[in-house]
Amino acid sequence: MLAVHADRPGGPEVLTATETERPTPGSGEVLIRVLAAGLNRADTLQREGHYRVPAGATDILGLEVSGSVAALGAGVADDERAPSVGEPVMALLASGGYAEFVSVPVGQVLPIPERIDPVHAAGIPEVAATVVSNLNLVGRFQPGETVLIHGATGGIGVFAIQLVHALGGKVAVTASSTAKLEQARLLGAQILINYREQDFAEVMAEHGGADIILDTVGGSYLERNVQALRRGGRIVTIAVQGGARGELDFGVLMTKKASVSATTLRDRSVAEKTEIIDAVRRIVLPLLESGQVRPVTDSIYPLAEVAAAHAHFDTGTHLGKVLLDCRVGD
Missing domain, CATH: 3.40.50.720 (NAD(P)-binding Rossmann-like Domain)
Structure with a gap:
């Protein structure tokens, strides 16, 4: 699969999309075929070498995605929150979102309300x-x-x-x-x-x-x-x-x-993030479903143009979220 790494600390030009091994979902994890990923300030800090990747997390950038469930890891089917294979979802990540596939703990995965465009949903989980x-x-x-x-x-x-x-x-x-x-x-x-x-x-x-x-x-x-x-x-x-x-x-x-x-969010434990996502499920999902809250997207860039996306993000002129379309060859 294609995934984005920073080959050295620096500006947007250090970001490249390269072939990387596709992840396999571990116990309690969901494998997501990524549709889109959201850019966040932590991504730019990581690119610049100012943000340490949490222990055990991949150095592939990206803290939030939308997509569809590609596979379920062991034990996931028994979780009451478990999505079905093929179901549209969005997810909060420790890293790994700028890619075609990502594995994430099931407690950090949310359904996408029907009225929300699945691409734009990528800008919801982290915020x-x-x-x-x-x-x-x-x-x-x-x-x-x-x-x-x-x-x-x-x-x-x-x-x-x-x-x-x-x-x-x-x-x-x-x-x-x-x-x-x-x-x-x-x-x-x-x-x-x-x-x-x-x-x-x-x-x-x-x-x-x-x-x-x-x-x-x-x-x-x-x-x-x-x-x-x-x-x-x-x-x-x-x-x-x-x-x-x-x-x-x-x-x-x-x-x-x-x-x-x-507070910070990225370095929290899976249990802490699950508790937070449960609160998002309870507080935010009904407001998304009713239209009282909606994702606001500034711009969408192809995954191959990740450097241009970061350059735009760095200007600080965007209104709402900057997203990457992670579909490759579709």
Whole structure:
């Protein structure tokens, strides 16, 4: 099968699709014939040599796919969540998605709702798992709360806006342009902040503060994130695009009875990921089936053009997900 590796750390040009041995599903695993794969920030960090592949995982890039079930490993048929051979599915991976086939634990596999295009479904698993694990499980979101989302128009942002809106929350977002903020508004955002022109902490204070901040920036935003919280607020940091270090005033944090958490998804155990995917199954699938939440795709590239896909992703101009079409010779 064809699969994508980075032959050395570097830019998009280091990515090549080469012939690789097709995986065999182990006990408790599902073999998926990949239709499409989603690009994520962790993929670019891995390409650059800044993200260690989890122990036991392949160095083939890709954290999420859609496709159809090609085979079932031992014991899978006895699992109540087990899909049937030939069934359309989407899955969260530790790695291996930029390929024609991938094996994945059955607990990380989800059915594709009928109203969702199977290619576009490739952009759902990683963002859904990230948002649900942080917003709902760590952040303890409740209907009526205000959620500030940094990075409104990336894959995480466009999904989180829709989910918070569908679950009855009020959405505040930051973005770098009026055009991006308008796209966020169309998805359900109500408080629109251009971070190049406005201080988001001041704007949030005018609106009573945020109950939850879904933070992709990290250190450089830490102080203002705390300022932007209301009493009992929660910051959940999922990326550190603005640096891994920041200054925290514990006095302000204590006065607000607030908290700061930080998580990663890729290096979690299969049991932890299964628990998260079960929450996605419970919370997100009904919203996808009803149309209240939908995948937002910016662009789709053939697998052979993976370098061009990464180059586009690196510009940061995409709205929603960048995908790879992994069908080869079909």
